[in-house]
Amino acid sequence: xxxxxxxxxxxxxxxxILKEARQQGAxxxxxxxxxxxxxxxxxxxxxxxNVEFNQDRGFGITLQFGQRRGTASTTDSSPxxxxxxxIAAKNIARFTEDDPYCGLADAELMPQQAVDLDMYHPWELxxxxxxxxxxxxxxxxxxxxxxxxNSDGAQVSTQQGIRVYGNSHGFVGSYASTRHSLSCVLIxxxxxxxxxxxxxxxARSADELDSAAHVGREAGxxxxxxxxxxxAPTGSFPxxxxxxxxxxxxxxxxxxxxxxxxxRKASFLxxxxxxxxxPTWLSLQESPLLPRSLGGAYFDGDGVATRSNxxxxxxxxxxxxxxxxxxxxxxxxxxxxxxxxxxxxxxxPSVSRDELLRExxxxxxxxxxMGQGVNGVTGDYSRGAAGFxxxxxxxxxxxxxxxxxGNLRDMxxxxxxxxxxxxxxxxxxAPSLLLAPMTVAGES
Amino acid sequence: xxxxxxxxxxxLLAAKGLVSADVQSALERMLGRNVDYGEVFIQSARSExxxxxxxxxxxxxxxxxxxxxxxxxxxxxxxxxxCEDIRADGLNKAADAAKxxxxxxxxxxxxxxxxxxxxxxxxxxxxxxxxxxxxxVALLQHVDQIxxxxxxxxxEVNVRIAxxxxxxxxxxxxxxxxxxxxxxxxxxxxxxxxxxxRRERGSSGGGGRRDLASLYAGDWADxxxxxxxxxxxxxxxxxxxxxxxxxxxxxxGWPGVLLHEAVGHGLEGDFNRKGSSxxxxxxxxxxxxxxxxxxxxxxxxxxxxSLSVDDEGTPTQNTMLIENxxxxxxxxxxxxxxxxxxxxxxxxxxxxxxxVPMPRMTNTYxxxxxxxxxxIIRSVNRGVxxxxxxxxxxxxxxxxxxxxxxxxxLIEDGKxxxxxxxxTLIGNGPDVMNKVSMVGNDLGLDAGVGxxxxxxxxxxxxxxxPTLKVDEIVVGGTQA
Numbered sequence: 001x002x003x004x005x006x007x008x009x010x011x012x013x014x015x016x017i018l019k020e021a022r023q024q025g026a027x028x029x030x031x032x033x034x035x036x037x038x039x040x041x042x043x044x045x046x047x048x049x050n051v052e053f054n055q056d057r058g059f060g061i062t063l064q065f066g067q068r069r070g071t072a073s074t075t076d077s078s079p080x081x082x083x084x085x086x087i088a089a090k091n092i093a094r095f096t097e098d099d100p101y102c103g104l105a106d107a108e109l110m111p112q113q114a115v116d117l118d119m120y121h122p123w124e125l126x127x128x129x130x131x132x133x134x135x136x137x138x139x140x141x142x143x144x145x146x147x148x149x150n151s152d153g154a155q156v157s158t159q160q161g162i163r164v165y166g167n168s169h170g171f172v173g174s175y176a177s178t179r180h181s182l183s184c185v186l187i188x189x190x191x192x193x194x195x196x197x198x199x200x201x202x203a204r205s206a207d208e209l210d211s212a213a214h215v216g217r218e219a220g221x222x223x224x225x226x227x228x229x230x231x232a233p234t235g236s237f238p239x240x241x242x243x244x245x246x247x248x249x250x251x252x253x254x255x256x257x258x259x260x261x262x263x264r265k266a267s268f269l270x271x272x273x274x275x276x277x278x279p280t281w282l283s284l285q286e287s288p289l290l291p292r293s294l295g296g297a298y299f300d301g302d303g304v305a306t307r308s309n310x311x312x313x314x315x316x317x318x319x320x321x322x323x324x325x326x327x328x329x330x331x332x333x334x335x336x337x338x339x340x341x342x343x344x345x346x347x348x349p350s351v352s353r354d355e356l357l358r359e360x361x362x363x364x365x366x367x368x369x370m371g372q373g374v375n376g377v378t379g380d381y382s383r384g385a386a387g388f389x390x391x392x393x394x395x396x397x398x399x400x401x402x403x404x405x406g407n408l409r410d411m412x413x414x415x416x417x418x419x420x421x422x423x424x425x426x427x428x429x430a431p432s433l434l435l436a437p438m439t440v441a442g443e444s
Numbered sequence: 445x446x447x448x449x450x451x452x453x454x455x456l457l458a459a460k461g462l463v464s465a466d467v468q469s470a471l472e473r474m475l476g477r478n479v480d481y482g483e484v485f486i487q488s489a490r491s492e493x494x495x496x497x498x499x500x501x502x503x504x505x506x507x508x509x510x511x512x513x514x515x516x517x518x519x520x521x522x523x524x525x526x527c528e529d530i531r532a533d534g535l536n537k538a539a540d541a542a543k544x545x546x547x548x549x550x551x552x553x554x555x556x557x558x559x560x561x562x563x564x565x566x567x568x569x570x571x572x573x574x575x576x577x578x579x580x581v582a583l584l585q586h587v588d589q590i591x592x593x594x595x596x597x598x599x600e601v602n603v604r605i606a607x608x609x610x611x612x613x614x615x616x617x618x619x620x621x622x623x624x625x626x627x628x629x630x631x632x633x634x635x636x637x638x639x640x641x642r643r644e645r646g647s648s649g650g651g652g653r654r655d656l657a658s659l660y661a662g663d664w665a666d667x668x669x670x671x672x673x674x675x676x677x678x679x680x681x682x683x684x685x686x687x688x689x690x691x692x693x694x695x696x697g698w699p700g701v702l703l704h705e706a707v708g709h710g711l712e713g714d715f716n717r718k719g720s721s722x723x724x725x726x727x728x729x730x731x732x733x734x735x736x737x738x739x740x741x742x743x744x745x746x747x748x749x750s751l752s753v754d755d756e757g758t759p760t761q762n763t764m765l766i767e768n769x770x771x772x773x774x775x776x777x778x779x780x781x782x783x784x785x786x787x788x789x790x791x792x793x794x795x796x797x798x799x800v801p802m803p804r805m806t807n808t809y810x811x812x813x814x815x816x817x818x819x820i821i822r823s824v825n826r827g828v829x830x831x832x833x834x835x836x837x838x839x840x841x842x843x844x845x846x847x848x849x850x851x852x853x854l855i856e857d858g859k860x861x862x863x864x865x866x867x868t869l870i871g872n873g874p875d876v877m878n879k880v881s882m883v884g885n886d887l888g889l890d891a892g893v894g895x896x897x898x899x900x901x902x903x904x905x906x907x908x909x910p911t912l913k914v915d916e917i918v919v920g921g922t923q924a
Contacts, residue, residue, distance in 0.1 A: 044520075044718070053525040053541045054798065058509075071505040075528040085508070092504035095577040096494070099502045127544055150719055187720055187841055194722065196841040234688040235924050264497070265600055265636055265643065371846035372835045373868035373920065377636060377645045382685070382920040384837075384846035384870040401844055403868050403920025405687065439922040441687035441870075 003037050004120065004176055007162050010035060011174055013059065013077055014166035020086045021063055021168070026093075028064040028104050030167035030303065033057075033077075038159035041130035043138055045151055051127050054159075063089045067098040104302070105324035105334055110171035111305035115298035118291040119177035121205035123158045130156040133182065137212035141186045144220025147227060152185035152196065154216065158206070165303050173299045180206050184219040190227050195398075197222035202425050204292045222367075225388075225398060232389065232402035232442035238363035238416075239404055239435040240356060240390070243423035245369050246346075246430035250284070252408050253277065254341060254428070255376055257317060259326020268379030268409055269317070277317045279415050281348045284312035288342035295427035301339030309335050311344075315413075345429040350420040356434050358393035359417060364440060365390050366404065379408035402442035411435055446559055448568065452613050452623035456486045456510075460530040467615045468557070470514065470539040475617060476546025478518040481778065482617040484539070485513040485755065486530060487797040489610035492572050496584040496603040513797035514538040517779055521545040526798045555619035562622075562752040562759035565745050566653035571627035572607040574655035580605055583631075583660050590669040591635050597680070598673055599643075600636040605629075607656050614757040618778075622757030628652075628748070628904060630893060631659045633668050637676040646676025647850075650891035654746045675832065675851050678863045685852070685867035685921025691824045692869060693855065693913050695831035696817070696888035700809050700907035703738055704896065705836040705845040706873040707731070711765050711773075712791070712803040712898075713780035715840050722843030722873055726771050732877030734769040735813050742790055742806030748892040749807035749906035753790070756801055760790035765808075766877075777803045795901040805896060809908030813883025817911040820882045822858040828919050829853045829860050830869070843873040868920040876917055884911030 010033050021029035040052040060073035063086070070092030072085045125133075138154035158180045166172035183200035199218035201210035241249060253269075257277070261267035269277055278284065288306035290296055299305055302324040311319050320330070323338035357365065370384035386400035419432035457463060467484050474482045488510035495503045512535050513526040525541035527534030575583070584603045591601045607629040614622050630651030637644055648671040651659065659665055694702060707723070715721035723731060732738070742760025744750050751760050756778050764772045776784070777792030780803055793804035821829060829852060836847030848868045853860045889908035896905040 048521050048545065050522045050524065050800070051544045052522075052800065053538075055525075055527060056798065057528050060507075069503065071503065073505070073507040075509050075511060078529075081508075088506040088508075091577075092492075092494075092506055095581050096502060096504050097500040097581070099498075099500055102502070152718070152720055193843075194720070194841045196720070196839065264602070265638070266645065270643075370837050370839070370844070370870070371848050371868050372837075373846070373848035373866060375645070375866050377643055378865070380865050382848065382866060382868040382922075384844070384868055384920070386844070400842065401870055401872060401918065403687070403846075403870050403918060405685075405867065405920050405922045407922075439687050439924050441689075441918050441920045441924065444689045 003160050006035055007174060007176060010162055010164045011172055014164050014172055017059065017061055017082055017086065018166055018168060020082055021061065024086050024090050026063040026065060028168050029061060030104060031059060031061045033059040033164045034161060036159060036161040038157065039125065039127060039130060040155060040157040041127055041134055042153045042155040043131055043134040044153035046135055046139065048131050049153055061086060061089050063093055064102060065093050067100055067102055068093045068096045069102050070096060101325060101328045104167050104169060105304045107169040109304040109334065110169060111173060111299050114173065115289060117175065117289060117296040117298060119175065119204050119296055121178050122160050123178065123180050123206040125158050133212050137182060137184050137216040140213045140216030141184050141220035144217060145224045147188045147190050147224060148186050148220055149189040150187035152187060154184040157181045165299065167303050171303050173303060178204055180209060182209055182212060182215050184216050186219045186223045188223040188227050192228040195223060195226040197226055202294065204294065229398040229400040232364060232399040232440050234441050234443060236437045237440050238360050238437050240360045240365045241433045241435065242367045243421055243431050245366055246433040247423060247426050247428040248369065249411065249433065250344065250346065250428050250430050252374060253412055254321055257311065257320050259320050259322040259330060261376060262320055263326055263329040266377050268377065273317050273320065275317055276315045276413060278312050278315045278412055280315040282315055282415060283310060283347040284344060285310050285347050286341055286344050290343050293343045295343040297342050300336040302334065304334055304336040304338065306336040306342055341427065343427060346418060348418060350418050350431060353419045353421050353432055356417060356419045356432055357390055360390050360434055361393060362391055364399065365395065381406050381408050381411065402440055404438045404440055406438040446561060448625065449559055449623045452611050452625065455611050456488055456530060456613050462530065462532055466532055466535065470535045471615060471617055473536065474516045474539045474543040474546060476543055478547035479516050480519065480782065481517040483515045483614060485612065485614045485797050487511065487610060487612040489608055490572065491608040493604060493606035494580050494584060496588055499588055501581045501584050509796065511797040512538060514542045515800060516542040516546050518545045518547065520783060522800060524800050555617065557615060557621035558619045560620055560622035560753060560757050560759065565743060565750050565752050566627055567655065568625040569655065570609050571629050571655035572609055574657040575660055579660055580656065583665060587633055587665050587669045590666045591633060591673055594670050594673040595637065595677060597637040597639045598635050599638045602634045604632045605656065605659065612755065616757065620757040622753050624753050626653060627655060629654060629656050629659060631665060631668060633672040635672045635676050637680060639680050642680060644676050644679040646672045646679065648672040648675065649893040652746045652748045652892040653750055678851060682863040682865045684923045685864040686919055687921040687924040689916045689918050691827035691913060691915055692917050692919065693820055693824060693827065693829045693911065696884065696886045696911050697908060698890040699830060699833055700890065700909035701833050701836050701847050703810055703909060704805060704808050704907050705838040705847055706876055707738060707766065708805050708808045709838050710840045710843060710873055711775055713774045713776040713784060714803050716774050717780045717784050721840045723771060727773060729771055730769050731771045731874050732766050732769045733880045735883045736766055736769050736877055736880050737811040738766040738808065739764055739811065740775055740791065740805055740808045744807055747807050747906045748894060748904045751806060754792045755794045756792035758788045758790045758792060760806060763789045775803045775805065777801050793903050795903060799901045802898060804898065804903050805905050807906035809889060810910065812885050812887040812910045815882045815884050817884045817886050820884055820911050820913050821855060821860060823882060823913065824855040824858060827855045829855050845873055846870045864921065869917050870920060871917045876914055879915040880912055881915045882913040886910045
């Protein structure tokens, strides 16, 4: 049986579970079923290292009796397990307390029809072929420079999944997707010690992956560039964030404008709709229906049809990121973001990376951030970093073992300029960002 | 045969229509020409949690997660597959898949199974049903009330109680036949306080391999609620943290996350076999100041990081990692122990049947020294005293690590003064450990909330240490 042939069976499973929920007397119910299957193969120093087959299937159900709810989940989808799990959710709901805000999203918000986002492109890849690909990737990386002394290996992964969601409004939606990736981690060594770096490519369709040689070469070049780091000076310096890290910064913004953080009063941007949260030349746009995208979905975790949202327009916060529950708590309308955002991108004028470096002048180009020193309530930000010292717009030498610190509100509103090197491998598509000076702690 | 194994066999095999001979035949099935080791790991875990927010117990969840993980090792190669649920057809299919790395042809039969006996470190009783559902809800309500009553500036309170009961059985071609039943519970409190327009969070939590009733007993939970409020109120007064290298005194207990990041990960066997750790090839060398002795001890009764046997069926032990500053050894699972020609140390752990085992920490802590904590603080002219941390991470190859303080104070002229805003500390493991210049006599272990992540797998761990002083580490504040 082909993997995708399970889709009808999983949809039936959702109907069966909803039926059981009705029989148990639930006023409302929602069910989520997922199945995943895949292969991961890694090669280290030219030799096969790991072959992993994964096969997951499970379902979760939330029942509501009056204004009380209970959730249960299991990895077993036999008829007996369905009944036991529904009863388990019911037993939980007997003991939770009335929550005036709980309940399904309104029925009219569900999608009227399925939308094909072209996300399912299975890769007929044998373990042997995956091994060859990983080996090619690693070997190109190892050949970049004799100082690449060791390797943590290259890995090829191919995954396919089916998601089905249904609720007692009668809505049942489902879609299949694939996700393939190739990554490589290399270790360089010289008289100053060892450094590691990596690179990866990921796509819905294997033909959209970067070549194995490209990934290996990037990993190798990045690793070599980090050898023999100096410590950064302590002081206040302009900061440029590499695209992957810029996406993380935007992630902190999303966290702060999420409905959960707002109604829990746990946000440094509390009550900030209508206020400036980014520079006036910058907007934040969500595009959930982009074909083949990594973050695409036509309904959210509440079953609500997704839509394009412009959360930030010309620097002004226009809307929070809301699930149906958070929206009800805040007396707003859901933005179809139960479970998170779908394909977020920064919009605005951009310049080349070189131009961005010139504008940075003398300061730090950050390529790695470490640790969890981010306080979402106050916006206080202090994280370990590594990257490059930039002198008069030119990358001078690698630096590590320092921190950058500031406050997220200032960091976001004072973004100076953005690059045109958007990283499309993530749900948040961001380019390099030039930030105003931050406090750097390094050498005395 | 031990009572424990009989109990687990009844739960994991007999209830699913399987017998141990089915598992043995699956093991035989994957023993190809090159296979050094074959293993079947069967697990079933039940978990339950309740959460309170806005003064009401809003959500509760129950889950059952069961399955079989099958692994074949050939030299440095690992073949791994698993199936959800416990079924004979899934077991055999997984065994065939895992055999991918085995090479053609047959090998001799598996060794006869021998029951691994280990000391029981925790109760096998179901921790979830040790409290009635009404008591769980009442406990959450009580903690909420204590937190709100503690100070009028408390605006939001979140409380969560969680318990899990996991049974596992491991049978392997080296003759291992081992089982374990593991309880794990925790209670977490998080509050937001507000004063004059400024808001701060404080949190606290605890638990271990015990039952939920132990969280309910006495006024232990009241203490957690008050601690979360205290921490939030301290942070309301916090001033900007200094920036740059300076002396730092770390408090006892949870700040032991320092050891977890600065040395712990770097001493895991896999990185050292591959030569990718800053500590590789350094056994017998001085890697820390002579005041430092660090152990990984999986044998502590009812601790969060403890295990009677690890996930490969090896009894856990108290392993000396660093003794008086000298590196003594690494933490090992079976694969890396065999390849490095040393003994496994009971550190082979996995998140679940759906994950491969790796060398992981259990409870990692530093042994106490001679100094009085007050003397340690008094010895610092200008520096930082950090007592609570949000977590950390490490790049084991360069040795660079960070950990982020969530409650810290300035030390001025030998006295603890103003609280400072959260700041990340960054250093290099071997470097920082060599700068430990005073070690207190007040060893403390954490309250039981640690989660360690590695290669996408999470496992519960413990940390601990006495008060200690690092002569110089970079403090990542905003005041340069």
